[in-house]
Amino acid sequence: MLLSLDFSSDIPIYQQIRNQIIIAISDGKLLPGDQLPTIRNLADQSGINMMTVSKAYQLLKQEGYITADRRNGAKVAPRNVSSSEIPRVLHNELQLLISQFHLQGVKEDQFLSLCKELYNKEG
Known part of the structure; x- marks a missing residue:
């Protein structure tokens, strides 16, 4: 690796x-x-x-x-695909990232577009 x-x-x-x-x-x-x-x-x-x-x-x-x-x-580990609930730690990490993007002046549409692009690229 x-x-x-x-x-x-x-x-x-x-x-x-x-x-x-x-x-x-x-x-x-x-x-x-x-x-x-x-x-x-x-x-x-x-x-x-x-x-x-x-x-x-x-x-x-x-x-x-x-x-x-x-x-x-x-x-x-095997992937956990059965849970529909977002783990609290992920919620908190996302909240922090959104705050950082916001403080850097990134507009909501830019942020969402980047999220969509990266999410669709993943597994």
């Missing part, structure tokens, strides 16, 4: 790992059941501390994107 980490970014490395794995799952580059690299392997490949990768994997597991155990390692 190749990650593109930006060490000069204000976004913490563990968050960059989390975000890129979620995007890879959504794009179909990682499928349910796919094995993820071990924490040690990903840390070595990326030149980062194992605790950083562990933090990213723990977050992904808590959010339901991956499953992980000592015997089988980390795998992409």
